[in-house]
Amino acid sequence: MLDIHKIRAEFPILSQKVNGKPLVYFDNGATSQKPQVVIDAISKYYQEINANIHRGVHTLSQLATDAYEISRVKIQHHINAKHLHEVLFTSGTTHGINLVANGFAAILKPGDEVLVSALEHHSNIVPWQMLCEKTGAILKVIPMNQDGELIISAYESLLSEKTKIVTVNHISNALGTINPIKYMIEKAHAVGAAVLIDGAQAVPHLKPDVLDLDCDFYAFSGHKMCGPTGTGILYGKESWLNKLPPYQGGGEMIKEVTFEKTTYADLPHKFEAGTPNIAGGIVLGTAVDYMNSVGFENIQQQEKELLAHATKQLLEIEGLKIYGTGKEKASVISFNIDGIHPYDIGSIIDKLGIAVRTGHHCTQPIMNYFEIPGTIRASFSFYNTKEEIDLMVEAVKKAKTMLS
Ligand SMILES: *Cc1c(COP(=O)(O)O)cnc(C)c1O
Numbered sequence: 001m002l003d004i005h006k007i008r009a010e011f012p013i014l015s016q017k018v019n020g021k022p023l024v025y026f027d028n029g030a031t032s033q034k035p036q037v038v039i040d041a042i043s044k045y046y047q048e049i050n051a052n053i054h055r056g057v058h059t060l061s062q063l064a065t066d067a068y069e070i071s072r073v074k075i076q077h078h079i080n081a082k083h084l085h086e087v088l089f090t091s092g093t094t095h096g097i098n099l100v101a102n103g104f105a106a107i108l109k110p111g112d113e114v115l116v117s118a119l120e121h122h123s124n125i126v127p128w129q130m131l132c133e134k135t136g137a138i139l140k141v142i143p144m145n146q147d148g149e150l151i152i153s154a155y156e157s158l159l160s161e162k163t164k165i166v167t168v169n170h171i172s173n174a175l176g177t178i179n180p181i182k183y184m185i186e187k188a189h190a191v192g193a194a195v196l197i198d199g200a201q202a203v204p205h206l207k208p209d210v211l212d213l214d215c216d217f218y219a220f221s222g223h224k225m226c227g228p229t230g231t232g233i234l235y236g237k238e239s240w241l242n243k244l245p246p247y248q249g250g251g252e253m254i255k256e257v258t259f260e261k262t263t264y265a266d267l268p269h270k271f272e273a274g275t276p277n278i279a280g281g282i283v284l285g286t287a288v289d290y291m292n293s294v295g296f297e298n299i300q301q302q303e304k305e306l307l308a309h310a311t312k313q314l315l316e317i318e319g320l321k322i323y324g325t326g327k328e329k330a331s332v333i334s335f336n337i338d339g340i341h342p343y344d345i346g347s348i349i350d351k352l353g354i355a356v357r358t359g360h361h362c363t364q365p366i367m368n369y370f371e372i373p374g375t376i377r378a379s380f381s382f383y384n385t386k387e388e389i390d391l392m393v394e395a396v397k398k399a400k401t402m403l404s
Pocket of ligand 1: 094
């Protein structure tokens with residue numbers, strides 16, 4: 001069991017007041033808060049070892065390089081990647097997806113098919129549309145049902161030898177649905193297609209095992225799992241990373257440069273052009289250590305209780321509808337109240353110190369499917385409490401009275 005008071009004390013921002021009220025932070029799906037160890041590690045890096053990596057023979061450069069590479073090893077173990085060079089540092093999920101989509105421009109031919117799911121974040125839709133425009137490949141969409149679950153039989157009928165890549169999120173940011181990705185990966189592989197998993201919303205809640213999943217790519221961001229912004233990881237299977245061309249050209253990613261010809265560095269450096277977010281990469285390792293010290297079993301237990309409590313309390317409000325009612329769900333609740341715009345509720349409860357997100361959550365196709373302008377989304381982290389949920393429910397009731 002989590003000692004929730006001890007945990008909360010580790011996050012300085014959580015004891016703040018906002019608009020004169022104690023902060024209730026339920027926008028964890030957009031970004032998580034940071035524990036003191038992560039905040040301290042950032043200043044420690046700049047105070048003690050700041051230098052560029054992989055370049056100098058001098059001591060600081062070696063210390064910075066070692067710390068950066070140690071972080072890569074931590075992340076390799078965390079996600080259970082077979083090889084260290086399959087773990088690429090990126091600036092976030094968006095960067096990782098664009099890297100892969102760009103690489104597939106060298107592989108796809110007109111008439112090939114790319115499958116995306118109806119549940120995707122814009123950052124897992126737009127890069128594939130751009131890829132299809134460039135190559136003449138065709139984008140197909142795996143449909144969803146009213147519960148916000150993917151229709152797996154429809155997915156299976158969309159798969160064919162024309163399918164070259166399937167791209168789907170592990171957990172939906174807008175609805176919280178946990179997708180049956182292991183099964184989907186197996187089916188895609190049966191027709192020879194590669195699979196990219198957008199793990200942005202999964203890594204705050206669970207420890208992905210890329211070997212067990214057998215995915216070809218797994219992308220995530222550091223900032224949603226207690227790490228710094230501007231950090232992320234793209235896991236790619238060695239065979240695919242060798243096949244894909246580099247994403248950006250520049251320093252660090254080369255073996256030899258002449259004006260006639262450049263040869264590229266070995267993995268992972270082939271995909272890591274330029275000076276990276278060194279502090280961020282190192283501290284992402286600190287964040288991963290922190291999450292593991294809390295323990296993913298504890299995290300899941302706490303979040304499961306929060307989800308059940310919030311679902312029950314919210315559904316007692318008349319006219320309230322929850323979007324995303326699938327069987328497998330993470331601690332995210334998207335909802336609306338009959339006849340009231342989500343933005344109006346969000347603004348009123350913000351005045352009461354409660355931070356939720358309102359709008360389309362970068363998933364306009366999902367909103368179009370439900371024929372709504374957006375939702376109010378409360379996304380819970382392990383450091384949230386049932387008391388906070390009660391405060392939110394009271395605030396939503398108050399907002400409803402004011403607005404109706
Ligand atoms: C947040 C999010 C992204 C984008 O992550 P960035 O950190 O903005 O690159 C992509 N997919 C999902 C499901 C997300 O929740």
